[in-house]
Amino acid sequence: LVRLTKGTYLYANSMQTQQRKIPLRGVNGTFKTWTEVLVPFENELAHFKHALDSLKKQPATVITKATSLTEGKVTLLSNNARYTVDSSAVIFLNKNFIITSLAAALKGLSGIQTSYSAQVKEGTTISFSNTEPVKLLVGFFNSKDTGFLKAPELETNASANDYGQAETKIANAVVIKGLPPVNIHSYSFEPGKHMLKLAKGACLLLGFVNGKETIPMYDACLTENGVKKEVDWLFE
Numbered sequence: 001l002v003r004l005t006k007g008t009y010l011y012a013n014s015m016q017t018q019q020r021k022i023p024l025r026g027v028n029g030t031f032k033t034w035t036e037v038l039v040p041f042e043n044e045l046a047h048f049k050h051a052l053d054s055l056k057k058q059p060a061t062v063i064t065k066a067t068s069l070t071e072g073k074v075t076l077l078s079n080n081a082r083y084t085v086d087s088s089a090v091i092f093l094n095k096n097f098i099i100t101s102l103a104a105a106l107k108g109l110s111g112i113q114t115s116y117s118a119q120v121k122e123g124t125t126i127s128f129s130n131t132e133p134v135k136l137l138v139g140f141f142n143s144k145d146t147g148f149l150k151a152p153e154l155e156t157n158a159s160a161n162d163y164g165q166a167e168t169k170i171a172n173a174v175v176i177k178g179l180p181p182v183n184i185h186s187y188s189f190e191p192g193k194h195m196l197k198l199a200k201g202a203c204l205l206l207g208f209v210n211g212k213e214t215i216p217m218y219d220a221c222l223t224e225n226g227v228k229k230e231v232d233w234l235f236e
Contacts, residue, residue: 046155069105069215072134072208077127077193081113085206091176092116092202103173103220106184109137109207116202120147124198126205133211135186136196138165139173139204143180149201152185163187163196171219174204181223186215 031037076082083089085106089099095116114124140151151168152160160166165185174182182204187196188211209215 067104068107069109070210070213071109072130072210073132074128074130074134074208076112077129078125080126080205082110083113085109085111091204097176097179099174100177100224101175101222103170103184103222105170105215106137106173106206109209111207112205114205119149119202120200123200124149124203124205125195127193127195128208129193130189130208131191133188133190134208135164135188135211135213135215136208137169137206138185138187138198139182139206140185141180141202142172142183145180147202148180149198149203151183163189167217169215169217172222173220174206175222175224177224 081093083091085099085102085108087099087101089111091097091099091111091113093113093115097116112126118124141148142151152166154160154166165187167185168183169186170184172181173184176182184206186209190211
């Protein structure tokens with residue numbers, strides 16, 4: 001029996017288990033009602049509308065993939081090691097995760113090594129000074145796992161664009177074997193001394209670029225299995 005009123009059960013005779021896939025997994029007894037199921041579909045629609053709006057602001061015919069980005073000049077004040085962003089680069093101090101492929105625009109930048117375990121337990125803090133505007137490129141793993149830092153979302157966090165970081169600049173930009181794909185956001189800083197504190201969760205600090213440089217928004221389409229269709233980013 002199925003009643004089509006708000007808050008009623010979807011399946012009178014179905015098992016609410018995490019193995020159920022249609023329409024959504026019933027983890028911990030969730031997604032039992034129409035009201036619950038509506039939420040992820042509304043989120044997907046909001047993402048789709050945002051992606052379409054991005055295309056309107058910068059039509060696909062003029063979106064170009066940057067072949068390189070200019071390194072930004074900064075002095076690190078925190079005790080962080082640096083590494084060259086490239087294939088085979090080790091990205092964390094205490095984990096043997098390496099980059100297998102990356103967007104050409106990122107190649108050669110000076111990444112900032114961090115401790116994976118410290119990021120998960122304590123968050124990430126870096127201090128630096130700069131005499132000219134710079135943008136810090138931060139890579140967010142495309143996963144809902146709580147071990148990864150959540151990408152900025154204005155819908156749930158009013159401060160998610162304090163540094164101009166709300167929008168994804170380069171989607172699917174870095175592939176690391178054993179980890180989710182990485183989307184790049186940029187944090188803008190005027191000249192001065194700065195301390196950036198990020199919440200708990202693993203992320204990548206891929207280096208600083210010139211703050212006056214425009215970073216084209218596009219999907220690098222990189223996956224562990226090669227390149228995917230570019231239209232996918234509209235829906236994910």
